[in-house]
Amino acid sequence: MYKYLLCWRYLKTRYIALASVISVMLGVATMIVVNSVMAGFAHTMRDRLHGILADVVVESYDLDGFWDWRDVQSIIQKECGDLVEATAPTMETFGLLKIYLPDGQAVTRQVMVIGIRPEDRAKTGDFSEFVQDENGKLIKPGFDVPKNWQTNSPAGHLLKDTPKDDPLHDILRQQAGEQVPDRGAIVGYALATIHRPGALTDDFIAPAGSRIGLAFPKSGRKPEAAYDDYTVVGFFKSGMSEYDSMHVYVPLERLQYMRMLGDGLGAGAVNQIQVQVKPGVNINEVASRLQRVLDSRRPLYFRVATWEQKQGPLLEAVKIEQFILNVLLFLIIAVAGFGILAIFSMIVVEKTRDIGVLKALGASTGGVRGIFLSYGLALSIVGCGAGMIEGLLIVHYLNDIENLINSLTGTRVFNPDIYYFSEIPTLVEPWTVAGIVLGAIAIAVTASVWPAQRASRLHPVQALRFE
Amino acid sequence: MTKTESVTTMILPLSFKGQHIMSAHLHAVGLKKAYRKGRSLEVPVLHGVDFTIEAGEMVAIVGASGSGKSTLLHLLGLLDGPDQGHIYLNGERIDQLPDKKRDYLRNTAFGFVFQSYHLMPELTALENVMMPQLIRLSPWQWFSQKTQLKREAASWLERVGLGHRGKHKPSELSGGEMQRTAIARALAGNPQIILADEPTGNLDAESGESVMKLLRDLNRERGMTMIVVTHDLSVARQADRIVRLNQGLVESFNPGVAA
Numbered sequence: 001m002y003k004y005l006l007c008w009r010y011l012k013t014r015y016i017a018l019a020s021v022i023s024v025m026l027g028v029a030t031m032i033v034v035n036s037v038m039a040g041f042a043h044t045m046r047d048r049l050h051g052i053l054a055d056v057v058v059e060s061y062d063l064d065g066f067w068d069w070r071d072v073q074s075i076i077q078k079e080c081g082d083l084v085e086a087t088a089p090t091m092e093t094f095g096l097l098k099i100y101l102p103d104g105q106a107v108t109r110q111v112m113v114i115g116i117r118p119e120d121r122a123k124t125g126d127f128s129e130f131v132q133d134e135n136g137k138l139i140k141p142g143f144d145v146p147k148n149w150q151t152n153s154p155a156g157h158l159l160k161d162t163p164k165d166d167p168l169h170d171i172l173r174q175q176a177g178e179q180v181p182d183r184g185a186i187v188g189y190a191l192a193t194i195h196r197p198g199a200l201t202d203d204f205i206a207p208a209g210s211r212i213g214l215a216f217p218k219s220g221r222k223p224e225a226a227y228d229d230y231t232v233v234g235f236f237k238s239g240m241s242e243y244d245s246m247h248v249y250v251p252l253e254r255l256q257y258m259r260m261l262g263d264g265l266g267a268g269a270v271n272q273i274q275v276q277v278k279p280g281v282n283i284n285e286v287a288s289r290l291q292r293v294l295d296s297r298r299p300l301y302f303r304v305a306t307w308e309q310k311q312g313p314l315l316e317a318v319k320i321e322q323f324i325l326n327v328l329l330f331l332i333i334a335v336a337g338f339g340i341l342a343i344f345s346m347i348v349v350e351k352t353r354d355i356g357v358l359k360a361l362g363a364s365t366g367g368v369r370g371i372f373l374s375y376g377l378a379l380s381i382v383g384c385g386a387g388m389i390e391g392l393l394i395v396h397y398l399n400d401i402e403n404l405i406n407s408l409t410g411t412r413v414f415n416p417d418i419y420y421f422s423e424i425p426t427l428v429e430p431w432t433v434a435g436i437v438l439g440a441i442a443i444a445v446t447a448s449v450w451p452a453q454r455a456s457r458l459h460p461v462q463a464l465r466f467e
Numbered sequence: 468m469t470k471t472e473s474v475t476t477m478i479l480p481l482s483f484k485g486q487h488i489m490s491a492h493l494h495a496v497g498l499k500k501a502y503r504k505g506r507s508l509e510v511p512v513l514h515g516v517d518f519t520i521e522a523g524e525m526v527a528i529v530g531a532s533g534s535g536k537s538t539l540l541h542l543l544g545l546l547d548g549p550d551q552g553h554i555y556l557n558g559e560r561i562d563q564l565p566d567k568k569r570d571y572l573r574n575t576a577f578g579f580v581f582q583s584y585h586l587m588p589e590l591t592a593l594e595n596v597m598m599p600q601l602i603r604l605s606p607w608q609w610f611s612q613k614t615q616l617k618r619e620a621a622s623w624l625e626r627v628g629l630g631h632r633g634k635h636k637p638s639e640l641s642g643g644e645m646q647r648t649a650i651a652r653a654l655a656g657n658p659q660i661i662l663a664d665e666p667t668g669n670l671d672a673e674s675g676e677s678v679m680k681l682l683r684d685l686n687r688e689r690g691m692t693m694i695v696v697t698h699d700l701s702v703a704r705q706a707d708r709i710v711r712l713n714q715g716l717v718e719s720f721n722p723g724v725a726a
Contacts, residue, residue, distance in 0.1 A: 001609040002601035009589035043517065357585040360546055361656070362602050364567060364575020460546045 002358070007374040010347075017375070020343040021383030023336035024444055028387025028393065031329045031436045032428075036395040038325065039432065041423035042318050048239050049314070049394070051126030053307040054088065054274035055283045058290060060301055063093055064219045064261060065271030072273055072294070074304075079293045083281045086123035089270040091115035091255050095216035095390055097191060099206045106213075107205060110192055111245035112246045113216050115255030115270075118142050124276040130238045131186055134208050143184035143251045145231045149209045153179040159247065181211060183254055184233035191354055213250065214390050215451060219260045219269075226258045226427045234427075283307075333440050337447035340379070344372065344451035355455050356463025369456035376448025388437050392428065399423045469487035470606035493543060493660060493692065494519045498552035500538055514715040515552070520660075525683070530712035536696040537664055539712065543694060544577045544662040545569045556659075574603055578653030580682075582665035585644040586637040591650045593633035599656030623651040627681055643674030652680060653718045660692040661685070666701055679705050689720040 010017070058076065060066050069089050076087055095113040100106050112254020118141035122128040131141045150156050155175035162169045193202035206212055210232050218224045228250075236247050253264050277286050283306045291304040308315060348355070355368055394401065402413050402424060414424050470580060495518040501511040512535045513644055520526045528536045541547040543554060545561065554562040561572060573579075578599075586595045594601075597620045601609065609616070624687050627647040629640075646666060651662055662684065667675030683705050686693050703709045711718045 001604055001606045002598060004606065005589070005594070005601060006589065013589050035606050166717075264705075353583075353585060354587055357587070358582075358602070359543070359570075360573060360585075361652075362570050362572075364570045367602070402479045426603075459542050464585070 002363065003370045003374055003420055006371050007378055010375050011378050014347060017347060017379055018382070021379045021400065021444065023339055024333060024380060024383035024440055025387035025390065027329065027333035027336055028436055028440045028444050030332070031326065032388060032391025033398070034325060034329060035322070035422060035432050035436065036426045036428050037398070038322050038427055039427040042322070043427045044421065045318065046315065047242070049311045050307050051129060052238050052240065052243055052311060053386055054124035054276045056275040056287050056290065056304060056306055057296065057310060058273040058275060058302055058304050059304060060271050062301070063217070065091060065269040066301070066338055066396040067269045069270045069273060075297065076273065076275060076290060076292060077422060080277075080286050081288055083277050083286055084275055085278050086120070086276045088105055088117065088120035088124040088274040089211050089252065090272045090274060091252055091259070091261070091270050092272055093216050093259065095214050098213035100211055100213070101205060109163045109212070111188070111213055112249045113255065114247060114249050116249055116250035117252050121274065124274040130236055131234045132237055132288070133234060134204060136419070141186065142236070143233060144164045145151060145180065145182050145184045147264050149231065150176045150180045150182070155179050165274065168438030175314070179211060180209065181231050183230050183251065185212060185214070185230035186234040186236050186249040187212065187232050188247045189235045189237035190246045192232065192240055208232050210235070214250065216259065220277065228254070228258045238446065258382055262435070297432070322386045330439065333443050337443040340376065340444055340447040342451060344376065344448050345454070348372065348451045348455045351455070352463050355458050356460050357458035359458070360464065369452045372452030372455050376445050376452065377441070383444065383445035384437045384440045387440070388433060392433070395428055398426055472523065475560050492520070492522045492557055492719045494555040495543060496553050496555070498539065498542055498548070498549045500535070500542060500550050512550070516712070516715070516717050517544070518717065520690055520692055520694060523686070524708065525693040525695065525706045527706035527709045528694065528712060529694045529698060529700065529709055530614045532698070534712040536712055540662050540664050540694060540696045544579060545573050570646045574599055574656060574661045576654055578658035580646070580649050580661065580663035580666045582668040583638070584649045584669070586645055586648060586652075588637050591634050591636055592624060592629060593617070593620055594639065595637070595648055595654045596623055596651045597704040598652055603656070613687070620651075620655050622647070623655045625655070625721050627651045641674070642670050643677060646674070646678050647681065648672060650678065654685065660694065663693065663695045664697060665697055667697065667699060670682070
């Protein structure tokens with residue numbers, strides 16, 4: 001009983017020891033904040049990645065794809081029909097984007113051209129949640145070009161005042177079609193805009209209604225490029241710069257036709273089938289089942305991957321980054337542990353005579369050790385508890401704190417334009433918090449083991465005579 | 468019955484003048500002790516001391532500084548082990564007991580009073596007095612007996628004249644009060660033998676006299692065996708018997724004034 005009484009009294013009277021756990025407290029708070037922010041980023045990023053890709057993607061190794069995609073869809077339905085919610089055929093190929101500026105100049109960018117059927121693609125993943133207009137308002141994914149855009153074009157204006165029997169009428173109508181093609185494209189937000197440092201808004205270089213040109217490889221023995229014009233009808237903004245600065249969505253049938261992989265009316269090849277599985281279904285199992293059955297149909301032709309496997313390197317990089325950061329932060333707590341060790345050693349020296357008296361009164365070696373171990377445990381619980389509360393409070397009010405710092409310093413600590421988040425995302429994972437707190441307690445208690453051992457081994461006579 | 472309990476019960480069946488008291492016969496034979504300083508320097512302190520104290524007796528050990536008085540007391544109280552020689556408590560050899568049993572005997576059979584009082588500064592006088600019981604009992608036992616043990620500790624404080632000082636910390640007590648608290652602590656464990664090392668050494672004459680009177684009264688009232696180490700002959704004369712140590716050897720046994 002004396003162990004707990006003395007431990008409690010030491011806790012209440014030895015403020016220097018309490019000071020020693022401030023470092024543990026700060027370490028725990030920092031780890032909770034950093035892990036929560038990183039988990040928030042990772043979680044949001046995973047959400048967005050998953051939103052862009054369907055759960056499972058069946059793709060051909062050949063960029064020209066496969067013509068019998070309807071048979072592949074049937075196989076998917078037959079093999080995993082009860083697990084699959086929707087499928088969407090797509091054609092993905094690299095290409096070059098030409099953005100024509102009003103002053104006659106043109107900007108060329110490397111892009112990924114993706115042919116889709118908007119209704120089908122919207123059923124696989126969160127694609128429809130990322131398509132917006134110039135003002136950032138979500139719009140229904142589609143490639144229809146409003147009729148008035150052509151009539152409002154320079155040639156369209158002239159066309160309005162030109163009689164139909166005028167020889168210029170057909171020429172102007174052709175020019176209006178060239179100035180505003182009737183084929184729509186959804187362009188990645190970062191492709192269509194330029195962000196100037198310090199500017200509050202982005203400048204559109206390819207606003208809605210503007211013409212863009214796309215060049216991409218044709219199918220055939222010799223590498224040859226196809227070129228096609230489109231009108232920008234929407235913007236793809238997922239929050240992942242990798243996609244927002246690369247993706248251009250066009251009608252599937254048009255892309256098939258231009259690549260000489262389809263008749264433009266529905267028959268054609270695709271090189272991907274996006275598969276959305278039902279909630280709660282194990283996507284890895286679905287992927288391996290599909291891989292097996294497709295391999296048996298056409299060996300070494302199809303690659304079936306889950307969205308996580310396709311984004312493996314990026315997700316792995318985030319995990320490694322988080323792990324390294326945790327190791328470094330735990331080292332800070334380990335340094336704090338040495339502080340506890342030093343202060344505990346000092347307290348043991350200060351309490352030498354008391355230890356001698358306790359032994360004279362019959363306290364055992366284990367009992368004396370227990371006093372200092374309990375004391376170390378109590379201190380670490382106090383420090384880690386305070387650190388946990390502090391960390392959780394900071395996480396809870398992180399955006400308010402950021403706003404306060406912004407207003408005090410006049411600079412933006414967290415720039416939403418860079419991260420595409422309106423606020424700092426956070427996610428408190430209870431197991432992570434528990435792990436941090438228990439780890440810190442273990443370090444603090446370990447740091448008190450040596451002083452406790454030293455105290456317990458003091459000879460009672462030498463301790464009593466200690467000056 | 469645990470091993471520790473079996474050892475203790477062997478050396479505790481005592482009574483004095485018909486009432487159950489804590490008193491014991493302590494006997495030491497050929498005690499030798501040397502302290503090592505550095506790697507090679509050995510300082511012999513006791514050269515073969517034979518010592519006996521009967522149950523209920525009060526013995527003063529006197530001698531010059533460095534004569535081995537405190538060392539002898541530490542050996543008798545199991546705070547240290549002899550290099551040679553044996554110590555018997557009620558006929559049972561105790562100097563070779565394992566650490567756990569020595570701890571148990573220090574807690575139950577011996578009560579220590581030190582020159583510098585050695586009270587725990589974080590605890591109140593009452594809590595200091597309860598310390599032997601706190602060491603002895605598990606938290607569960609403590610909580611089930613707390614009220615009774617507090618009452619007993621308060622009565623010991625009352626007995627030493629400090630009933631009103633129970634809630635005071637040592638820093639709020641005078642030297643004499645601290646020493647009386649230390650005596651109450653030694654008594655609260657219901658020991659068989661009180662071992663007092665210069666109990667009046669840090670006190671003024673009046674306080675010293677008061678403390679010695681208290682020890683003498685306890686010895687007479689309860690038949691408690693007491694060994695008092697002192698270099699003050701006026702203190703020693705209050706004992707039943709005086710043992711003089713000179714250069715690590717017992718030089719003479721002189722009856723004290725009270726004998």
